[in-house]
Amino acid sequence: xxxxxxxxxxxxxxxxxxxxxxxxxxxxxxxxxxxxxxxxxxxxxxxxxxxxxxxxxxxxxxxxxxxxxxxxxxxxxxxxxxxxxxxxxxxxxxxxxxxxxxxxxxxxxxxxxxxxxxxxxxxxx
Numbered sequence: 001x002x003x004x005x006x007x008x009x010x011x012x013x014x015x016x017x018x019x020x021x022x023x024x025x026x027x028x029x030x031x032x033x034x035x036x037x038x039x040x041x042x043x044x045x046x047x048x049x050x051x052x053x054x055x056x057x058x059x060x061x062x063x064x065x066x067x068x069x070x071x072x073x074x075x076x077x078x079x080x081x082x083x084x085x086x087x088x089x090x091x092x093x094x095x096x097x098x099x100x101x102x103x104x105x106x107x108x109x110x111x112x113x114x115x116x117x118x119x120x121x122x123x124x125x
Contacts, residue, residue, distance in 0.1 A: 002042040004071070004118040005033040007125065008103040009047050009058040010080035023054065025061050026082060027103075028125025034065040044068035046112065050102035054079035073110045075102035 007029025013021045029047065036043040045067050049055045051074050058079070062069055080101040086092050098104055115121060 001119045002044075002117065003033075003036050004044050004046055004115055004121045005029050005036065005067075006046040006121065006123045007032075008080060009045070009049055009055075009062070010082055010101075010103065011054045011058070012082045012084050014084045015086070023057075025058050027058075027080075029122070030058065030062065032122055032125065033062065033067045037065045037067045042068070044071055044118070046071040048073045048075040048077075048102045048104075048106065048110070050075050050077060050079040052078055055102060071112050075105065077102040077105055080104075 008027040009025070009030035010027040012024045012026040014024060015021055027047075030045065033043050033045045043066075045062055049059050049072050055075070059069060059072065062072070078101055080103045081097040083095040083097065084092050
């Protein structure tokens with residue numbers, strides 16, 4: 001069974017106790033694609049990934065998990081960010097920076113015209 005996973009890949013910026021920030025690759029669809037590939041299921045990712053440093057990090061990680069990237073669009077916009085703060089009880093709060101970022105400026109000509117080779121298509125999370 002082969003999969004096409006469609007959606008966002010973004011950076012989670014997580015505030016540390018010392019007030020520094022650590023960047024982690026994230027996005028539910030990206031994580032889904034990686035999980036399917038880890039199960040040795042043929043998986044392609046359909047998403048717009050920025051050409052910036054964060055985006056190139058996301059792309060490198062997809063490839064390192066053997067996720068296919070033939071449907072990835074190299075986007076000129078910056079990578080989307082999720083800023084994460086964790087309180088003393090361990091509960092996380094999120095602020096999303098999505099406006100005019102790579103994930104949300106799809107053009108019709110960027111979408112694949114034939115996805116019939118996939119047995120399952122996962123869209124978003």
